[in-house]
Amino acid sequence: MTVTDRLPTIPVESTPAQAIDTIERTLLAGLDPEDVPARSSVAVPAGELLLMPAAVSSHVGVKIAGVAVGNPARGLPRITGSYLLLDGPTLRPLALFDGAALTxxxxxxxxxxxxxxxxxxxxxxxxxxxxxxxxxxxxxxxxxxxxxxxxxxxxxxxxxxxxxxxxxxxxxxxxxxxxxxxxxxxxxxxxxxxxxxxxxxxxxxxxxxxxxxxxxxxxxxxxxxxxxxxxxxxxxxxxxxxxxxxxxxxxxxxxxxxxxxxxxxxxxxxxxxxxxxxxxxxxxxxxxxxxxxxxxxxxxxxxxx
Incomplete structure (x- = not known):
């Protein structure tokens, strides 16, 4: 069994109002968006692969997202991916989220x-x-x-x-x-x-x-x-x-x-x-x-x- 097999997969169930308040609180607490790591983009045969890391003292996270331009024609979402949340001090994986739902x-x-x-x-x-x-x-x-x-x-x-x-x-x-x-x-x-x-x-x-x-x-x-x-x-x-x-x-x-x-x-x-x-x-x-x-x-x- 791998580490990720033991991770809880948490449903993306926050309400719009809760998510809005979370974004506002984060900015009011002093986060400076200018200091956040840039997104990495890699061209792949199906489209584009995005790597999006971020960190604060308490937590670290990274989203791996795919943008597959041909997916809608297949009846599939254009954006796919997963989000891995880690403990900040130890970098121990904590949870997985559906990356597309989070986006x-x-x-x-x-x-x-x-x-x-x-x-x-x-x-x-x-x-x-x-x-x-x-x-x-x-x-x-x-x-x-x-x-x-x-x-x-x-x-x-x-x-x-x-x-x-x-x-x-x-x-x-x-x-x-x-x-x-x-x-x-x-x-x-x-x-x-x-x-x-x-x-x-x-x-x-x-x-x-x-x-x-x-x-x-x-x-x-x-x-x-x-x-x-x-x-x-x-x-x-x-x-x-x-x-x-x-x-x-x-x-x-x-x-x-x-x-x-x-x-x-x-x-x-x-x-x-x-x-x-x-x-x-x-x-x-x-x-x-x-x-x-x-x-x-x-x-x-x-x-x-």
Whole structure:
């Protein structure tokens, strides 16, 4: 029997609200996203293999994730993987988590932390691009931080869009399938797709709106256009990560040292005033500290601590 055979596999069962609170507490406690180890990426025949380590004094964790571009055609998830949690002082393995499920939970939680501070208080209309796990996860997470009453789903596959619409109606939302120009009437826009080119005309986004893009961590892919980036106040998880992976920003000519951009810790701690005269754009590439924070919290609850 190996060490991992004896490890508990802990279900990813945290609620969106719990995950959101965990991310916020982690940042308020002083974590600096700029100091977190960078993601490693290796090209493999099926797609991409990602290695994401993170450490604090109490725990260490690493996610090994696969991005298999051909999986959806096989009826399989595009993102796969596992998360290994270790004891910090001894590096003794403690638990395993489903890496894809963890990603589907923590990414919307991070977005919701940003939206809680960037979206207008009465934000009611969400325009959501995409129909995958991240789309469902973002709907649940944003319902926890804003009084949404209306949803417009924009997607390439009409049937998948209709399924998400029916799901949203179960929450009492007035949900419909729409077109990209629906952003002109949005309070919040979320892009959670595999697109490599802009999904909509950024000049249409109202000045009061908050926009979130989570679909890519590649410097050559983007979901929003140059027009939106240049007219928006920009927010990122970490400037160091965005400078390497945020194609939405890099392809628009954004440069971390020149154009700054507020990182998530600075936003959560209230170190920067959020402007109200232009869109607020949060670009997320996904970082290893987010997985570690949520995994540690779930392990503690599982152990009854």
């Amino acid at each position: 589907a939970l923590r990414t919307p939680a991070v977005s919701a932390v940003a939206v809680r501070r960037l979206a207008v208080a009465d934000a009611a209309h969400l325009v959501l691009f995409g129909t995958g796990p991240q789309a469902y996860g973002h709907l649940a997470a944003l319902l926890a931080v804003r009084p949404l009453s209306r949803l417009t789903v924009v997607a390439r596959r009409v049937e998948a869009a209709r399924e998400l619409v029916e799901h949203a109606r179960g929450f009492g939302l007035a949900a419909t399938v729409g077109a990209p120009d629906a952003v002109a009437d949005a309070d919040i826009v979320v892009c959670a797709t595999t697109a490599r080119e802009p999904l909509f005309d950024g000049t249409l986004v109202p000045a009061h709106a908050a926009v979130v893009a989570v679909g890519s961590h590649e410097p050559t892919a983007r979901e929003v256009d140059t027009a939106l980036v240049r007219r928006s106040a920009v927010y990122v998880e970490a400037r160091s990560a965005a400078a390497k992976e945020a194609g939405d920003l890099l392809l628009a000519g954004w440069h971390a040292s020149r154009d700054a951009g507020v990182n998530l810790a600075e936003l959560v701690r209230g170190e920067e005033t959020v402007p109200q005269d232009r869109p607020r754009f949060f670009k997320s590439v996904g970082m290893s500290w987010e997985d570690l924070a949520v995994a540690v919290e779930m392990h503690r609850r599982h152990e009854g601590n």
